[in-house]
Amino acid sequence: MTPLPDRAPDHLTLALPKGRILDDAIDLLSRAGLPLTVPEKSRALRHEFPGVTVLELRNQDVPVYVDLGVADAGIVGKDVLVESGRAVYEPLDLRFAPCRLSLIREVGAVGAINRVGTKYPRAARAYLNAQGVPAEIVKLNGNIELAALTGLADAVIDLVQTGGTLRANNLEELDVLFHSSARLIVNRAALKLRRDRLHPLITRLRGLVAEPQPG
Ligand SMILES: Nc1ncnc2c1ncn2[C@@H]1O[C@H](COP(=O)(O)OP(=O)(O)OP(=O)(O)O)[C@@H](O)[C@H]1O
Numbered sequence: 088m089t090p091l092p093d094r095a096p097d098h099l100t101l102a103l104p105k106g107r108i109l110d111d112a113i114d115l116l117s118r119a120g121l122p123l124t125v126p127e128k129s130r131a132l133r134h135e136f137p138g139v140t141v142l143e144l145r146n147q148d149v150p151v152y153v154d155l156g157v158a159d160a161g162i163v164g165k166d167v168l169v170e171s172g173r174a175v176y177e178p179l180d181l182r183f184a185p186c187r188l189s190l191i192r193e194v195g196a197v198g199a200i201n202r203v204g205t206k207y208p209r210a211a212r213a214y215l216n217a218q219g220v221p222a223e224i225v226k227l228n229g230n231i232e233l234a235a236l237t238g239l240a241d242a243v244i245d246l247v248q249t250g251g252t253l254r255a256n257n258l259e260e261l262d263v264l265f266h267s268s269a270r271l272i273v274n275r276a277a278l279k280l281r282r283d284r285l286h287p288l289i290t291r292l293r294g295l296v297a298e299p300q301p302g
């Protein structure tokens with residue numbers, strides 16, 4: 088295991104993704120007692136709070152920073168965690184950012200699925216292998232559904248939440264690979280070294296996500 092960088096055992100370093108997860112993650116961690124505020128809009132990538140450093144990362148990099156011990160813990164979607172293949176400790180489903188990873192096609196499309204566009208090539212390969220579909224996978228980086236609309240691919244594997252994107256583009260969901268939501272992930276060495284910070288945090292977060300949600 089990669090050794091942790093030399094940091095005080097009572098200091099926490101958290102990996103959080105910029106984008107749609109950041110505000111809810113900061114809100115939940117604040118309610119769990121950490122002295123965090125949403126970072127000012129700036130080009131700063133590292134935010135210092137009393138006893139806590141927040142590293143603002145791309146989603147895909149959160150499991151890497153936690154697995155390699157540069158961050159003690161992080162918050163990331165299950166979809167990104169599965170795709171990362173990183174065996175980090177995942178103690179808690181935080182229950183926000185719910186969505187599902189699905190196989191999607193144009194409504195009424197027929198014929199073999201020979202090529203699939205996706206941002207999730209690892210999950211897509213595992214799914215297609217399990218289905219016995221020997222399709223080529225094309226890794227894309229955004230607006231994935233366009234691949235199915237333009238003929239770049241016969242189908243796509245992408246996230247669905249409200250279904251609004253599907254309806255707006257005459258697409259349909261053929262199958263669900265798995266459901267996703269935001270997860271707390273923790274570096275295994277940090278869990279021992281910084282147990283006095285991490286154990287109470289996990290306990291408080293567990294209490295918060297177990298409470299009935301407002302509304
Ligand atoms: N429409 C959605 N509704 C709810 N949750 C979503 C939705 N889309 C994505 N998510 C969840 O939120 C996470 C972050 O999504 P976000 O849109 O911020 O990332 P992104 O901009 O696609 O990623 P990146 O640019 O880092 O590749 C996803 O990994 C997923 O877990």
Ligand SMILES: O=P(O)(O)OC[C@H]1O[C@H](OP(=O)(O)OP(=O)(O)O)[C@H](O)[C@@H]1O
Pocket residue numbers: 228229230231232245246247248249250251252253
């Ligand atoms: O079912 P819905 O509520 O419409 O949500 C699903 C859409 O949300 C995500 O895209 P996002 O807005 O993050 O853009 P991206 O494709 O550039 O990642 C996802 O990739 C879908 O396109």
